[in-house]
Structures are given as structure tokens and as C-alpha cells.
Amino acid sequence: MRHRWLKQPLSSGQYHGWLIEKGSLTARLQQKYADFYVEAVSVRYQKPAFEEAVLLHMATNDSAQIREVLLYGNGRPVVYAHSVLPRKSLHGEWRGLGRLGNKPLGAVLFASPEVKRTPLSYKKLTVNHTLYQQAMRYVAGQPQYLWARRSIFSLNCANIMVVEVFLPDLI
Numbered sequence: 434m435r436h437r438w439l440k441q442p443l444s445s446g447q448y449h450g451w452l453i454e455k456g457s458l459t460a461r462l463q464q465k466y467a468d469f470y471v472e473a474v475s476v477r478y479q480k481p482a483f484e485e486a487v488l489l490h491m492a493t494n495d496s497a498q499i500r501e502v503l504l505y506g507n508g509r510p511v512v513y514a515h516s517v518l519p520r521k522s523l524h525g526e527w528r529g530l531g532r533l534g535n536k537p538l539g540a541v542l543f544a545s546p547e548v549k550r551t552p553l554s555y556k557k558l559t560v561n562h563t564l565y566q567q568a569m570r571y572v573a574g575q576p577q578y579l580w581a582r583r584s585i586f587s588l589n590c591a592n593i594m595v596v597e598v599f600l601p602d603l604i
Contacts, residue, residue: 438554438583445555447604448580452555458512458597459504459539466506471537474571475501481517481594482563488585489592491519498523498531500538503571511603513568514538515596522591530593538595542586551585558598568598576601 442452454461463469480486481497491497497519504512516538523531530541542548558565558579565579583596 438556440552440554442555442580442582445557445580448599451599451603452580452582453553455553457539457543459537460543462504462506462511466511468505468507470505471535472503472505473500473533473535474503475499478520481519485517485594489517489519489594496520500533501567502535502538504537506603509602510571511600513564513571513598513600515564515567515598517594519592522593525591526588527591527593542595545588547588549587551587553582553584556581556583564596564598568600572600572602574601 442449445452451458451461476498478496478498480495481489481491481499486493486495489497497517500516500518502514503510504514518530526545530538533541556562558568558581559577560566564581568579569575579598579600581596581598583594585592585594
């Protein structure tokens with residue numbers, strides 16, 4: 434039960450509106466912050482977490498590009514994003530996704546009406562969760578939990594997963 438992601442962000446307080454946003458989070462952050470920008474903090478090829486590989490229908494020995502970025506507003510990180518881009522998905526129309534650098538992935542994904550997105554799922558990440566630990570490298574203090582959401586984007590049978598962890602400075 435601890436590992437299960439939720440269909441609704443129950444008791445998410447001030448994060449609720451951000452969590453349920455169905456449009457581009459990048460676009461919403463650009464509206465809120467005049468100085469919005471993205472910083473890629475890590476881009477590497479490795480095997481994704483087991484649960485991520487299962488959701489992306491990847492073979493156990495397949496690798497993916499794991500991209501970690503921070504989304505900034507008012508000079509502070511407000512969202513930590515973790516994306517899983519399987520090698521086989523980085524061809525065709527998405528061949529440039531592997532070379533985004535500091536460009537926002539959301540801007541590319543929401544630019545095409547042909548891209549489909551699964552329903553969002555939600556999780557209250559606690560100190561023992563890997564994504565909590567990764568995000569906390571960029572946060573001062575030690576909140577009890579961080580809210581996250583994830584979904585899978587598809588285009589012509591190519592799938593990628595995006596997880597967004599909402600940091601305390603967003604609120």
C-alpha cells in the first residue's frame with residue numbers, strides 16, 4: 434500500500450490546484466513567474482526503477498535516459514522533475530527529446546495535439562522514497578513529505594514518463 438500511487442491527491446491542501454492541473458505545468462509556472470527557467474541537473478542513461486520500467490512496458494535489461502531538472506521561479510527551485518525516456522522512444526518525432534538541455538520538456542510535449550497523456554496519479558512522498566531523497570538535494574529544511582504527480586505521454590507508440598515533485602517554495 435505504501436508504494437501505491439493515488440487517483441486523487443487526498444488532503445493535499447495548498448498543492449491541490451497545482452497537482453490536478455491537466456494542462457502544461459511549464460505554461461502555468463511561466464504565467465506565475467516572470468523569471469521562470471529550467472536547469473537540467475542530471476541527464477544519464479541507466480535502467481529505470483522497476484516500477485517505472487513496468488509502467489513503460491520496458492524489458493528488464495533496457496536502459497532509458499533519466500532526466501532530472503529543476504523548474505525555478507523567483508530564483509528558487511519550485512518543482513523537481515524526473516523523466517524516464519526509453520531509448521526506443523527517442524526516435525522519430527521525439528528524437529530531439531534526448532538533447533533538450535535546459536529547455537522545458539513540457540513545452541515540447543504540449544506543443545503537439547497528437548501527444549496523448551494518461552490520467553495523472555499522485556503520491557505523498559516521505560523521507561524513505563527515492564524521489565523525495567533526490568528532490569531534497571535542492572531544498573532547504575526537511576519537510577515531512579513532498580507531493581508528486583506522474584503520467585505517461587505517448588506519441589506513435591513511443592512512451593515517456595514524467596514525475597513532478599512540488600517543492601515547498603512553490604506555495
